Amino acid sequence: MKIKKLIISLSLSLLFTGQAIAADQTLRQRVKEASKPSTTSARILQLASDEAKQVRLAVASNRRAPIEAHIKLAIDTSIDVRAALALNINGPEQAKLMLAKDQETEVRLRLAKCGYMFPSVLEILAEDESADVRKLVAINYNATEEVLVSLKHDPNSEVRRKVKARLGFPVGH
Numbered sequence: 001m002k003i004k005k006l007i008i009s010l011s012l013s014l015l016f017t018g019q020a021i022a023a024d025q026t027l028r029q030r031v032k033e034a035s036k037p038s039t040t041s042a043r044i045l046q047l048a049s050d051e052a053k054q055v056r057l058a059v060a061s062n063r064r065a066p067i068e069a070h071i072k073l074a075i076d077t078s079i080d081v082r083a084a085l086a087l088n089i090n091g092p093e094q095a096k097l098m099l100a101k102d103q104e105t106e107v108r109l110r111l112a113k114c115g116y117m118f119p120s121v122l123e124i125l126a127e128d129e130s131a132d133v134r135k136l137v138a139i140n141y142n143a144t145e146e147v148l149v150s151l152k153h154d155p156n157s158e159v160r161r162k163v164k165a166r167l168g169f170p171v172g173h
Helices: 001-037 040-048 053-061 067-073 079-084 094-099 105-112 119-125 131-139 144-151 157-167
Strands: none
Touching: 001 040, 001 053, 040 053, 040 067, 053 067, 053 079, 067 079, 067 094, 079 094, 079 105, 094 105, 094 119, 105 119, 105 131, 119 131, 119 144, 131 144, 131 157, 144 157
């Protein structure tokens, strides 16, 4: 009787292990599909709602993802997904503006660091509560002169120094 229970137990274990492997392969397939530029916009939009964070991360990094996917992922529950979306250089301005108001500093840091950022997003980030975000805005080459001038009197001395260097003022003045 004990041997029969052991065999049943092993059989069930193998069955569940097989299902886990199959599910994992499905996850890998979805991540691969979400990463491909050739995946249709409709499918990418479906994958943007996937329960697995890895799939949503792949969508966030896909430069051919449709605007609707970007908008959806801009309010994703995962900080990692929103941070990855911030670095997608083909992201629409509307999604970037949403991310500029994100509650997580890491997301806003990634936006400010991105060399291909919309000036309208940098205007918002220039008023960020984080001095680290404002420092990155000060050295971002897409920051307009108006944004730099607004940072010239920033409460943080490093931000002011970076702005003055960009505007061509001597650092000590």
